[in-house]
Amino acid sequence: xxxxxxxxxxxxxxxLILLYYLSIxxxxxxxxxxxxxxxxxxxxIIIYFWIIKRPSLMGPGHIFLAGLINDVVxxxxxxxxxxxxxxxxxxxxxxxxxxxxxxxxxxxFTFLIALLFANLLFFSLxxxxxxxxxxxxxxxxxxxxxxxxxxxxxxxxxxxxxxFIGAQDA
Amino acid sequence: MSVSRDDFSIAFRSALLQRGATQxxxxxxxxxxxxxxxxLDVYGFTVVKTARxxxxxxVYRITYLASAPTRLFPGINQxxxxxxxxxxxxxxxxxxxxxxxxxxxxxxxxxxxxxxxKKVLDTEDVQSVSNVVLAKVLVDRNSPFLKxxxxxxxxxxxxxxxxxxxxxxxxxxxxxxxxxxxxxVLLLNDLNSRIPVTFDEKSTQAILTGGGTRKPxxxxxxxxxxxxxxxxxxxxxxxxxxxxxxxxxxxTENGEVKLFVDxxxxxxxxxxxxxxxxxxx
Numbered sequence: 001x002x003x004x005x006x007x008x009x010x011x012x013x014x015x016l017i018l019l020y021y022l023s024i025x026x027x028x029x030x031x032x033x034x035x036x037x038x039x040x041x042x043x044x045i046i047i048y049f050w051i052i053k054r055p056s057l058m059g060p061g062h063i064f065l066a067g068l069i070n071d072v073v074x075x076x077x078x079x080x081x082x083x084x085x086x087x088x089x090x091x092x093x094x095x096x097x098x099x100x101x102x103x104x105x106x107x108x109f110t111f112l113i114a115l116l117f118a119n120l121l122f123f124s125l126x127x128x129x130x131x132x133x134x135x136x137x138x139x140x141x142x143x144x145x146x147x148x149x150x151x152x153x154x155x156x157x158x159x160x161x162x163x164f165i166g167a168q169d170a
Numbered sequence: 171m172s173v174s175r176d177d178f179s180i181a182f183r184s185a186l187l188q189r190g191a192t193q194x195x196x197x198x199x200x201x202x203x204x205x206x207x208x209x210l211d212v213y214g215f216t217v218v219k220t221a222r223x224x225x226x227x228x229v230y231r232i233t234y235l236a237s238a239p240t241r242l243f244p245g246i247n248q249x250x251x252x253x254x255x256x257x258x259x260x261x262x263x264x265x266x267x268x269x270x271x272x273x274x275x276x277x278x279x280x281x282x283x284x285x286x287x288k289k290v291l292d293t294e295d296v297q298s299v300s301n302v303v304l305a306k307v308l309v310d311r312n313s314p315f316l317k318x319x320x321x322x323x324x325x326x327x328x329x330x331x332x333x334x335x336x337x338x339x340x341x342x343x344x345x346x347x348x349x350x351x352x353x354x355v356l357l358l359n360d361l362n363s364r365i366p367v368t369f370d371e372k373s374t375q376a377i378l379t380g381g382g383t384r385k386p387x388x389x390x391x392x393x394x395x396x397x398x399x400x401x402x403x404x405x406x407x408x409x410x411x412x413x414x415x416x417x418x419x420x421x422t423e424n425g426e427v428k429l430f431v432d433x434x435x436x437x438x439x440x441x442x443x444x445x446x447x448x449x450x451x
Binding site for chain 1: 177180181182184185186188194195196197200201203204205206207208209210211212222225226229230232233236237309311313315316318346347354361362381382
């Protein structure tokens with residue numbers, strides 16, 4: 001019984017482990033060697049999906065810490081990724097409070113709002129308070145691919161949730 | 171109408187302030203903390219700088235360990251990329267063979283180039299590279315926005331901001347952040363990278379500007395300059411940071427520079443311990 005409990009806990013921690021791993025490791029979702037313009041912000045998709053579906057698995061403290069780690073590894077000013085992730089978390093929380101039942105289409109639409117707010121904050125802070133220059137074209141591609149691939153990851157995470165965590169939404 | 175406004179404010183407040191059963195912090199409090207951390211870091215207070223330097227050293231080491239599984243399968247990504255590039259590579263190899271056949275014709279041109287570079291070296295105030303540090307690349311995370319790598323040597327070995335970084339004597343980038351045990355190297359193809367360069371037999375001066383793409387481009391060229399393919403580009407040393415004559419890459423016909431060192435394939439680099447006239451970046 002204790003073993004089953006431990007396995008369940010491990011499965012439930014899966015999204016959080018993935019979030020931390022993506023932030024701290026060299027693993028990136030930027031396949032520019034194959035397709036130069038392709039880049040994706042998988043962390044934001046993970047945060048948004050799990051905040052909407054299972055907020056208990058994705059505490060804001062963890063999201064804040066993952067953002068800090070991401071800033072250190074990527075060389076951004078400390079706290080900027082945390083802010084952007086927390087904005088996604090806030091929009092997700094708000095949507096969850098306001099909606100009774102969500103579908104892939106409604107999640108996709110609200111994800112667009114979360115993504116726009118998060119990126120707007122991220123790049124306006126970077127532009128105004130940091131010396132780091134960033135290409136707006138790259139930002140555009142990154143936002144587009146993150147939004148475009150959201151339904152794919154929504155389905156994958158949904159399958160994971162159904163298979164390993166439980167079908168019931170929060 | 172007022173009911174819907176109430177609904178909005180309740181949902182808004184709840185999203186910001188509510189904490190779950192197992193959650194210790196609300197989003198609002200964490201946003202405030204993140205803002206404070208951000209401004210402390212941006213305005214560079216000494217305490218924060220020291221703390222960040224320590225955090226960087228620890229996190230880079232953990233990143234290196236955490237990335238071990240991805241290093242076990244390095245061939246997968248390269249294999250896929252080489253498969254897609256096979257045809258292109260074949261064509262390129264054919265061109266290289268043709269080029270080698272015509273090498274005799276190029277001899278005169280190369281000696282001219284050499285003469286010009288010697289002139290550059292004579293006129294510039296060159297600081298000799300008496301001391302170099304070999305460093306291992308700890309983290310090479312391919313960010314869509316910043317092109318940089320982390321190396322395992324820092325201020326402990328005398329590395330300071332602005333020092334040039336090379337591999338096999340080819341320029342790779344420069345140091346932009348130093349910690350006690352690690353440093354960050356800004357690569358030549360990063361959007362923030364600007365290097366004064368010289369090339370061709372007329373010793374044309376230009377700025378090599380990174381664009382976040384694989385190949386940086388040449389800017390601030392003389393008016394009506396016609397690009398010639400396959401000319402070697404060297405650092406001019408006019409910034410007092412890079413050694414004049416350090417090779418960087420070859421020109422392409424559209425004004426870009428194909429770097430001698432692939433920024434995605436770095437494992438060991440050399441930091442030249444030349445003290446820049448002032449700390450840069």
